Amino acid sequence: MKSYLVLLSCASLTFILLSMQSCQPKGASAAVSSEAAKAVYVPPGKYDEYYDFVSGGFNGQLSVYGLPSGRLLKILPVFSVFPENGYGYSEETKAMLNSSHGFVPWDDLHHVSLSTTNGEHDGRWVFTNGVNTPRIARLDLANFKTMEIIELPNSAGNHSSPYITENTEYVVGSTRFSVPIGDKVDVPINTYKQNFKGTVSFVKVDPNSGRMNIAFQILTPGIDFDLARGGKNKSHDWFFFSCYNSERANTLLEVNASAKDKDFIMAINWKKAEEYAKAGKGKNWPVSYAHNIYDEKTHTATSTMIKEVLVLDPKDCPDMVYFMPCPKSPHGCDVDPSGEYIVGSGKLAAAIPVFSFTKMEQAIAAKNFEGTFEGIPVLKYDAVLHGEVQKPGLGPLHTEFDEKGNAYTSMFVSSEIVKWRVKDLKILDRVPTYYSIGHLSVMGGPTKKPYGKYMVAYNKITKDRYLPTGPELAQSAQLYDISGDKMKLLLDFPTVAEPHYAEALPASLIVKKNVKIYKIEENAHPYATKGEGLAKVTRNGNIVHVYMTAIRSHLTPDNIEGVKVGDSVYFHLTNLEQDWDVPHGFAIKHANNAEILIMPGETQTLAFKPDRPGIYPFYCTDFCSALHQEMQGYLRVSPVGSNVPLAFSTGKKNPSDSAAASGAKPTDTGAKPSR
Ligand code: K7E
Ligand code: CUA
Numbered sequence: 176m177k178s179y180l181v182l183l184s185c186a187s188l189t190f191i192l193l194s195m196q197s198c199q200p201k202g203a204s205a206a207v208s209s210e211a212a213k214a215v216y217v218p219p220g221k222y223d224e225y226y227d228f229v230s231g232g233f234n235g236q237l238s239v240y241g242l243p244s245g246r247l248l249k250i251l252p253v254f255s256v257f258p259e260n261g262y263g264y265s266e267e268t269k270a271m272l273n274s275s276h277g278f279v280p281w282d283d284l285h286h287v288s289l290s291t292t293n294g295e296h297d298g299r300w301v302f303t304n305g306v307n308t309p310r311i312a313r314l315d316l317a318n319f320k321t322m323e324i325i326e327l328p329n330s331a332g333n334h335s336s337p338y339i340t341e342n343t344e345y346v347v348g349s350t351r352f353s354v355p356i357g358d359k360v361d362v363p364i365n366t367y368k369q370n371f372k373g374t375v376s377f378v379k380v381d382p383n384s385g386r387m388n389i390a391f392q393i394l395t396p397g398i399d400f401d402l403a404r405g406g407k408n409k410s411h412d413w414f415f416f417s418c419y420n421s422e423r424a425n426t427l428l429e430v431n432a433s434a435k436d437k438d439f440i441m442a443i444n445w446k447k448a449e450e451y452a453k454a455g456k457g458k459n460w461p462v463s464y465a466h467n468i469y470d471e472k473t474h475t476a477t478s479t480m481i482k483e484v485l486v487l488d489p490k491d492c493p494d495m496v497y498f499m500p501c502p503k504s505p506h507g508c509d510v511d512p513s514g515e516y517i518v519g520s521g522k523l524a525a526a527i528p529v530f531s532f533t534k535m536e537q538a539i540a541a542k543n544f545e546g547t548f549e550g551i552p553v554l555k556y557d558a559v560l561h562g563e564v565q566k567p568g569l570g571p572l573h574t575e576f577d578e579k580g581n582a583y584t585s586m587f588v589s590s591e592i593v594k595w596r597v598k599d600l601k602i603l604d605r606v607p608t609y610y611s612i613g614h615l616s617v618m619g620g621p622t623k624k625p626y627g628k629y630m631v632a633y634n635k636i637t638k639d640r641y642l643p644t645g646p647e648l649a650q651s652a653q654l655y656d657i658s659g660d661k662m663k664l665l666l667d668f669p670t671v672a673e674p675h676y677a678e679a680l681p682a683s684l685i686v687k688k689n690v691k692i693y694k695i696e697e698n699a700h701p702y703a704t705k706g707e708g709l710a711k712v713t714r715n716g717n718i719v720h721v722y723m724t725a726i727r728s729h730l731t732p733d734n735i736e737g738v739k740v741g742d743s744v745y746f747h748l749t750n751l752e753q754d755w756d757v758p759h760g761f762a763i764k765h766a767n768n769a770e771i772l773i774m775p776g777e778t779q780t781l782a783f784k785p786d787r788p789g790i791y792p793f794y795c796t797d798f799c800s801a802l803h804q805e806m807q808g809y810l811r812v813s814p815v816g817s818n819v820p821l822a823f824s825t826g827k828k829n830p831s832d833s834a835a836a837s838g839a840k841p842t843d844t845g846a847k848p849s850r
Pocket of ligand 2: 725727728758759760795796797798799800803804806
């Protein structure tokens with residue numbers, strides 16, 4: 176059976192692949208038990224038991240849901256601009272999206288890793304990956320903000336990312352696309368085999384601050400890395416990666432990357448790699464990549480370009496990298512809670528192979544190799560195999576684990592989840608998903624101590640599940656009860672953009688440390704205005720700085736005159752509130768960026784370049800009080816060369832009074848003209 180597909184002619188293989196798109200399970204409106212409603216009902220005013228962090232795929236964002244209710248709690252911008260709060264539009268946040276290719280306002284966010292200590296969730300950070308412009312982001316779980324983004328050089332698609340080691344020592348990313356790297360990059364595409372290379376990046380995470388920096392990269396043969404997981408317990412020092420296109424095809428991969436019977440799981444001993452790096456076995460390559468950090472005190476991001484990266488070549492570092500053969504184009508690569516079993520999910524394979532870490536170590540010690548691939552030893556399949564789950568279904572993609580020794584594998588083609596026992600590989604249950612499941616997530620599934628209880632399926636196709644909304648329907652999540660022997664469907668809920676992976680943790684790990692306000696006295700923003708009396712407008716050449724405050728229900732100043740066409744006006748808004756959940760927003764007519772949303776105690780800046788004379792109203796965009804609608808003001812813009820003096824006020828009828836009419840210097844406007 177293993178070589179079944181290989182024996183097929185190209186044409187019939189293509190037919191099979193085309194038909195792998197999805198089959199819909201029958202009885203899509205499957206009866207849900209009457210208990211289901213009760214199981215997911217979270218009464219108004221009550222909290223959910225879990226936070227669920229769901230990747231947004233092509234929207235470049237992360238969304239936060241409550242489980243079991245499926246309520247959407249928040250969308251967190253990470254790799255994409257977010258006009259809703261000004262992320263990527265405000266002067267403070269633009270640097271977060273800087274890269275070696277300049278400002279990149281979008282990415283494709285697939286995976287989520289919640290930080291762990293001793294293999295258990297610690298509720299500190301969530302890491303996510305940008306696939307398209309290879310990047311890794313770190314969000315803080317106290318403030319739910321993107322705090323750091325690091326670009327990965329020598330990568331061409333950061334898909335197999337961001338996976339972590341047991342104590343979050345490293346967050347790891349490997350490239351989906353191999354490409355030529357180094358000096359010689361302008362080569363014919365059909366020289367793939369000679370010139371294309373892959374890399375795996377090990378990004379060190381500071382245990383206290385969470386700060387990331389690339390410790391080293393490992394150069395690999397030019398294959399495609401799909402997914403990865405770190406080891407646990409006895410396999411703590413190792414990292415495992417699924418690889419496809421070991422054929423190293425460069426065209427029509429649909430067929431040409433499916434030719435071989437087996438691809439690989441790559442095993443890297445990262446402890447060894449660390450030692451090699453320390454011993455000077457690596458080489459510093461000239462590169463350029465951005466490291467962007469958001470500072471909570473200045474409420475401002477900075478971007479630094481780094482020019483060098485340490486690269487380890489397995490040729491100089493024996494005993495660091497091994498391949499385990501894995502049937503056909505594996506997608507998921509998942510490690511069970513004990514750290515002993517590694518599951519490879521071959522999308523086109525008829526069985527799910529489960530590898531044994533103990534056997535892998537023995538095979539390495541005994542040099543039980545079937546050969547080498549690009550100089551890297553390939554272990555014998557039978558020597559490292561724990562066993563295969565037979566006839567699991569069609570199109571296995573991803574596997575997660577519960578606390579009772581069971582595994583759950585998503586089946587894209589047959590649209591189902593299969594539950595099986597890790598020890599004896601026996602299939603125990605299967606349930607349909609609606610439709611074409613990608614990832615699945617068991618509560619605590621990737622940790623050493625899964626919580627079990629619930630599992631969520633993230634489906635690619637929704638079809639008839641919701642009211643139609645034009646050609647595209649929202650992707651969908653489905654919640655299952657897995658506390659008993661049989662998996663039970665409880666709930667459907669639509670997701671924001673395309674969910675790939677998601678990870679949930681108990682709300683109790685986060686709720687208590689949630690940031691409610693920023694203390695105004697700790698605000699170190701250079702343009703902060705810490706009291707209304709300090710509000711002012713200054714001019715330096717054609718740069719105008721507006722130091723503005725917001726508090727219910729007025730902006731100070733709210734009348735500004737003396738700005739001219741061609742000026743660059745920076746509105747630095749400080750929200751003086753010291754109350755939870757009272758942001759103010761700011762928008763000005765004809766601004767061609769977005770609004771900014773300012774949290775209590777925070778300062779954010781909107782840049783504005785008026786292009787014609789007139790009166791430009793500005794206002795608070797967030798309904799903050801009964802008099803929110805009155806929270807507004809006016810900017811007067813005069814023609815180039817006008818001599819209307821700079822003036823500002825709040826609570827005066829006419830800041831420039833007679834000056835407005837005569838063009839003369841104002842006498843008493845209540846406003847201090849700027850320097
Ligand atoms: Cu969607 Cu994790 Cu990018 Cu599988 S990957 S589905
Ligand atoms: Cu402030 Cu509305």
